[in-house]
Amino acid sequence: MHTRACNAKTGLEEKGSVLQNLVPMPSATPAPLTEKRLVLRILDLWRRFHNGDEMPLASVLTAPQAGADVDHVYLIDICHIDGPRFTFIGPALQVPDWPGQSEALIAECPEDSVLGLTSRNWREIVDREVPVTRGGVGRNRGEAVLYRSILVPLADESGRISVIMGAANWRLVEQHSGTPIE
Amino acid sequence: MALQSSDAAPSLARTYEIQRFSNGRWILDSVADDKKVAIEMATALWKGGRAPGGVQVMAVQTRASQFSEVRVFRAMPNDGAAEKQAPAPKVEGKAQVNAPTEVRDFKHGAHSDAPARPKKERFRDLILALKVATFLGIAAAAFEAFHLLSR
Numbered sequence: 265m266h267t268r269a270c271n272a273k274t275g276l277e278e279k280g281s282v283l284q285n286l287v288p289m290p291s292a293t294p295a296p297l298t299e300k301r302l303v304l305r306i307l308d309l310w311r312r313f314h315n316g317d318e319m320p321l322a323s324v325l326t327a328p329q330a331g332a333d334v335d336h337v338y339l340i341d342i343c344h345i346d347g348p349r350f351t352f353i354g355p356a357l358q359v360p361d362w363p364g365q366s367e368a369l370i371a372e373c374p375e376d377s378v379l380g381l382t383s384r385n386w387r388e389i390v391d392r393e394v395p396v397t398r399g400g401v402g403r404n405r406g407e408a409v410l411y412r413s414i415l416v417p418l419a420d421e422s423g424r425i426s427v428i429m430g431a432a433n434w435r436l437v438e439q440h441s442g443t444p445i446e
Numbered sequence: 447m448a449l450q451s452s453d454a455a456p457s458l459a460r461t462y463e464i465q466r467f468s469n470g471r472w473i474l475d476s477v478a479d480d481k482k483v484a485i486e487m488a489t490a491l492w493k494g495g496r497a498p499g500g501v502q503v504m505a506v507q508t509r510a511s512q513f514s515e516v517r518v519f520r521a522m523p524n525d526g527a528a529e530k531q532a533p534a535p536k537v538e539g540k541a542q543v544n545a546p547t548e549v550r551d552f553k554h555g556a557h558s559d560a561p562a563r564p565k566k567e568r569f570r571d572l573i574l575a576l577k578v579a580t581f582l583g584i585a586a587a588a589f590e591a592f593h594l595l596s597r
Contacts, residue, residue, distance in 0.1 A: 303483070304490055307476065311496055395476040397483060
């Protein structure tokens with residue numbers, strides 16, 4: 265006996281009408297939804313580590329938590345006695361001709377790098393106490409780039425902002441004559 | 447404390463504040479420098495279920511002593527995440543510092559408070575005025591006629 269469901273399985277001529285009566289079943293393993301923008305992924309990460317209204321702790325939300333985005337992440341210790349300094353810089357953001365950058369002061373970071381362009385806004389995050397995303401044009405490794413970054417505050421055990429996590433990505437922009445990029 | 451920097455944040459003409467509605471007030475959630483990104487951030491906040499009370503994006507412009515803002519996006523539980531320009535409750539947040547000289551220099555604040563009357567209603571008023579005038583005319587003529595006949 266040919267049932268309509270059997271026809272649907274075997275793909276006979278009644279397939280079109282049979283499919284209308286089939287109930288769609290959810291997949292056992294749904295495809296993971298990945299946010300396209302790096303800044304939104306980092307913002308989502310920061311929100312996931314929220315504890316109610318408390319800011320995420322710097323001891324809990326560390327660079328490896330960024331997963332595949334860790335290459336584009338950096339951390340700033342703003343409580344260091346010598347001034348705010350980097351404690352971690354993802355490989356993609358490292359500046360080739362800048363020695364000792366893993367613990368370097370932000371003030372010494374070259375401005376013709378995405379790291380320098382984006383990290384210099386750290387004070388705004390301390391003032392506002394919320395994530396801030398900024399973008400623009402600049403130069404990175406000698407090339408004109410269009411970048412977008414995000415800085416999110418992380419707190420110590422007392423609830424005070426002690427670390428800022430930054431993330432940035434960019435793309436090269438073509439230089440046309442007469443089109444300023446900086 | 448090492449909170450000194452020679453690299454202060456650049457003074458930008460306009461920023462976009464993503465705010466969420468919680469406990470009867472709007473709370474600053476995050477800040478963006480781009481409208482499109484700000485709306486994406488607000489949408490992510492809304493769809494992620496982290497702002498069940500609602501979200502909005504305010505375009506904020508700050509000059510030396512003036513502060514102005516306008517809502518560019520809103521998603522509330524009752525309006526189906528639609529973008530609206532209705533008046534919002536007063537915002538309370540760290541970045542919300544209203545100077546005494548606050549102005550709202552965007553177009554949305556230029557509307558008159560009194561709503562315009564419908565055309566049909568105005569026509570009805572005109573008819574009523576004509577009826578009253580006719581009645582008064584007839585009454586005056588009748589009075590005059592009665593006065594003349596009674597002599």
